[in-house]
Amino acid sequence: MTISYPIVETFCSIQGEGFWSGTSAFFIRLAGCDVHCSWCDQKETWPLDKHPLFEINDLLNQSLAANAAIVVITGGEPLLHNLKPLTESFKKERIKLHLETSGTHPFSGDFDWVTFSPKTFKIPDNSIYSKADELKVVIANEQDLQWAEAISAKLRNDTLKYLQPEWNSTETIPIILNYVQDNPQWRLSLQMHKFLNIR
Numbered sequence: 001m002t003i004s005y006p007i008v009e010t011f012c013s014i015q016g017e018g019f020w021s022g023t024s025a026f027f028i029r030l031a032g033c034d035v036h037c038s039w040c041d042q043k044e045t046w047p048l049d050k051h052p053l054f055e056i057n058d059l060l061n062q063s064l065a066a067n068a069a070i071v072v073i074t075g076g077e078p079l080l081h082n083l084k085p086l087t088e089s090f091k092k093e094r095i096k097l098h099l100e101t102s103g104t105h106p107f108s109g110d111f112d113w114v115t116f117s118p119k120t121f122k123i124p125d126n127s128i129y130s131k132a133d134e135l136k137v138v139i140a141n142e143q144d145l146q147w148a149e150a151i152s153a154k155l156r157n158d159t160l161k162y163l164q165p166e167w168n169s170t171e172t173i174p175i176i177l178n179y180v181q182d183n184p185q186w187r188l189s190l191q192m193h194k195f196l197n198i199r
């Protein structure tokens with residue numbers, strides 16, 4: 001059976017956030033998200049049925065042609081879909097596959113790196129906690145730090161922890177800098193691609 005996924009866009013860029021910042025990347029943005037963050041800058045990804053379907057082989061061929069260091073599966077919320085068939089095909093080609101997820105649906109697939117970015121708008125599914133290689137929490141105000149700590153307590157000991165300022169908020173950078181100073185297990189993550197004005 002041929003398996004297809006609804007795709008918003010695919011593009012080459014660099015990974016702009018977290019541990020892999022600066023790494024060449026081919027992004028596959030899957031459609032569908034039911035988290036509905038008020039500050040979401042990808043609202044066009046929310047509908048599941050308004051984007052073209054791409055077969056796994058199409059996505060694989062695009063990824064191989066891009067020849068980037070990593071392929072990043074993002075969204076939307078990619079875990080709305082069963083990612084096992086997709087990751088099985090990519091693994092056969094030895095492509096380094098990363099996932100960016102809010103963790104709000106049961107985990108599927110086999111990835112080389114999982115970025116878990118929980119949102120206060122919808123609680124994560126328990127299956128994400130053992131899978132996350134890095135935690136990235138968007139901070140819009142001081143209260144979000146408590147949310148970040150509560151999530152962090154459920155993760156593996158070796159999961160990297162990042163706090164990232166909400167892009168439109170001017171007040172959060174000093175809040176994060178102070179917090180990282182006092183709590184060195186946390187790191188600051190900036191959206192490098194936005195400073196560079198690239199995708």
Ligand code: SF4
Pocket residue numbers: 033034035036037039040041042043045075076077102119
């Ligand atoms: S989880 Fe991501 S795509 Fe979904 S609403 Fe939140 S920011 Fe937007």
